[in-house]
Amino acid sequence: xxxxxxxxxxxxxxxxxxxxxxxxxxxxxxxxxxxxxxxxxxxxxxxxxxxxxxxxxxxxxxxxxxxxxxxxxxxxxxxxxxxxxxxxxxxxxxxxxxxxxxxxxxxxxxxxxxxxxxxxxxxxxxxxxxxxxxxxxxxxxxxxxxxxxxxxxxxxxxxxxxxxxxxxxxxxxxxxxxxxxxxxxxxxxxxxxxxxxxxxxxxxxxxxxxxxxxxxxxxxxxxxxxxxxxxxxxxxxxxxxxxxxxxxxxxxxxxxxxxxxxxxxxxxxxxxxxxxxxxxxxxxxxxxxxxxxxxxxxxxxxxxxxxxxxxxxxxxxxxxxxxxxxxxxxxxxxxxxxxxxxxxxxxxxxxxxxxxxxxxxxxxxxxxxxxxxxxxxxxxxxxxxxxxxxxxxxxxxxxxxxxxxxxxxxxxxxxxxxxxxxxxx
Amino acid sequence: xxxxxxxxxxxxxxxxxxxxxxxxxxxxxxxxxxxxxxxxxxxxxxxxxxxxxxxxxxxxxxxxxxxxxxxxxxxxxxxxxxxxxxxxxxxxxxxxxxxxxxxxxxxxxxxxxxxxxxxxxxxxxxxxxxxxxxxxxxxxxxxxxxxxxxxxxxxxxxxxxxxx
Ligand SMILES: [Cu+2]
Numbered sequence: 001x002x003x004x005x006x007x008x009x010x011x012x013x014x015x016x017x018x019x020x021x022x023x024x025x026x027x028x029x030x031x032x033x034x035x036x037x038x039x040x041x042x043x044x045x046x047x048x049x050x051x052x053x054x055x056x057x058x059x060x061x062x063x064x065x066x067x068x069x070x071x072x073x074x075x076x077x078x079x080x081x082x083x084x085x086x087x088x089x090x091x092x093x094x095x096x097x098x099x100x101x102x103x104x105x106x107x108x109x110x111x112x113x114x115x116x117x118x119x120x121x122x123x124x125x126x127x128x129x130x131x132x133x134x135x136x137x138x139x140x141x142x143x144x145x146x147x148x149x150x151x152x153x154x155x156x157x158x159x160x161x162x163x164x165x166x167x168x169x170x171x172x173x174x175x176x177x178x179x180x181x182x183x184x185x186x187x188x189x190x191x192x193x194x195x196x197x198x199x200x201x202x203x204x205x206x207x208x209x210x211x212x213x214x215x216x217x218x219x220x221x222x223x224x225x226x227x228x229x230x231x232x233x234x235x236x237x238x239x240x241x242x243x244x245x246x247x248x249x250x251x252x253x254x255x256x257x258x259x260x261x262x263x264x265x266x267x268x269x270x271x272x273x274x275x276x277x278x279x280x281x282x283x284x285x286x287x288x289x290x291x292x293x294x295x296x297x298x299x300x301x302x303x304x305x306x307x308x309x310x311x312x313x314x315x316x317x318x319x320x321x322x323x324x325x326x327x328x329x330x331x332x333x334x335x336x337x338x339x340x341x342x343x344x345x346x347x348x349x350x351x352x353x354x355x356x357x358x359x360x361x362x363x364x365x366x367x368x369x370x371x372x373x374x375x376x377x378x379x380x381x382x383x384x385x386x387x388x389x390x391x392x393x394x395x396x397x398x399x400x401x402x403x404x405x406x407x408x409x410x411x412x413x414x415x416x417x418x419x420x421x422x423x424x425x
Numbered sequence: 426x427x428x429x430x431x432x433x434x435x436x437x438x439x440x441x442x443x444x445x446x447x448x449x450x451x452x453x454x455x456x457x458x459x460x461x462x463x464x465x466x467x468x469x470x471x472x473x474x475x476x477x478x479x480x481x482x483x484x485x486x487x488x489x490x491x492x493x494x495x496x497x498x499x500x501x502x503x504x505x506x507x508x509x510x511x512x513x514x515x516x517x518x519x520x521x522x523x524x525x526x527x528x529x530x531x532x533x534x535x536x537x538x539x540x541x542x543x544x545x546x547x548x549x550x551x552x553x554x555x556x557x558x559x560x561x562x563x564x565x566x567x568x569x570x571x572x573x574x575x576x577x578x579x580x581x582x583x584x585x586x587x588x589x
Binding site for chain 2: 280
């Protein structure tokens with residue numbers, strides 16, 4: 001597989017030349033604009049960083065993060081991140097709504113192809129992977145754990161490994177004189193967890209939060225690695241960009257038809273753009289969600305601004321937070337808008353949408369064909385018009401999306417799974 | 426820093442205003458867009474006159490060709506019709522997608538310029554006004570609006586920028 005980028009550089013150079021008459025493309029040819037679109041969608045090399053997380057890229061922290069991502073001991077009920085983000089399902093769970101300690105209000109999103117940020121969760125209520133990782137731990141319908149429980153587990157099972165990476169465990173945690181479970185719980189101030197939290201000293205609360213932040217930063221550093229691997233589509237693009245308009249046979253004719261629709265008449269690329277096929281922005285699609293009261297990004301933006309774990313908060317390692325600084329929580333189109341999901345491996349992560357209500361990709365394409373429902377609040381993204389795709393077109397789009405399939409990176413699988421994996425034939 | 430607020434109603438009014446034909450970009454490039462769009466977005470750099478002809482504005486993004494969904498800064502160098510730089514008063518810069526009826530998802534900040542110790546009497550030397558926090562989060566036509574209130578009075582202009 002070609003992974004070098006000379007073609008991209010050539011392409012960039014063309015952009016600076018004087019406009020030349022555009023030759024009409026042959027039937028199987030690609031216009032300069034299409035070539036640019038293909039280059040934009042190709043997977044890029046390079047690792048992702050996180051200025052808010054000083055352990056990003058730290059090999060020991062990443063290894064701990066890998067352990068903790070899969071560690072069911074971090075919650076009293078035996079749930080881990082991987083209970084819902086199952087690596088064999090590309091870090092999803094095949095359920096409409098996430099089910100762990102309870103049933104969550106939204107569908108489990110993949111963690112593949114979300115590394116660009118700047119926003120995390122369907123509603124963007126976190127602005128770093130580590131801050132995102134904290135949410136499910138303390139959600140009573142997800143892992144139903146709490147930072148104090150986590151601090152106990154670290155002290156009892158991981159003290160040496162923790163201290164090697166993050167420095168000494170805070171005194172208050174080392175002493176272990178803490179309630180078994182406690183966390184701030186604004187939603188239930190009279191509840192046991194919140195009351196236990198109020199019963200702790202300020203020093204204890206800070207110590208427990210520090211450990212929880214470090215554990216989350218390790219998990220965040222690990223999740224930065226969960227980028228999709230190159231897919232047949234990328235080999236296709238490489239071939240096209242190096243002068244073979246047929247794409248080296250990496251895509252079937254039907255998939256190429258789907259690709260042309262995707263970047264052409266169907267204009268999926270309007271929002272599904274870049275190497276992970278997402279604009280990283282929020283849109284209200286007007287999905288069929290009778291009875292919904294989910295305000296999506298509107299709530300997410302306010303919660304982010306109020307969070308002590310945001311980029312500007314005391315636990316962040318960032319020196320500047322431009323995205324947060326200019327975030328406008330009152331942006332009207334945030335109402336009932338949700339983050340555009342990445343599309344690599346989308347064929348393996350049904351069901352779909354933030355509410356998990358569309359069973360198959362064909363249902364998604366049928367939705368975009370007809371736009372049969374109206375938003376429960378706000379207004380539908382105006383760029384959306386019914387696509388009226390026929391069966392052959394829908395099938396070609398699915399064929400194209402199938403060309404985005406790739407295997408999960410071995411470095412984000414659980415350690416024992418890699419060890420036990422049968423040798424390649 | 427002053428928050429930029431422009432009423433949607435006022436903005437809608439300029440949605441129909443003409444695209445500037447005084448841009449730094451040649452027309453060839455733009456006409457070509459009809460037949461086959463250029464491969465790269467154009468630089469977001471324009472020189473425009475305000476509607477009543479009171480002011481001329483040199484608008485430029487930094488970087489000049491912003492990436493989709495990336496934050497960028499803008500500057501507007503404003504001179505009145507007699508060639509005097511507009512150093513005091515008010516200049517408002519904004520962008521929206523009239524066909525989608527939405528603005529930017531960010532809340533840009535206008536640089537106050539050089540002010541006295543109380544933050545008053547701010548002056549924008551050379552008529553250079555800057556704003557941070559612009560973001561064009563979708564491909565398509567964006568209308569950049571510029572409102573100037575200077576010694577000659579209030580005037581406005583807008584131009585279309587094709588984000589791709
Ligand atoms: Cu739009």
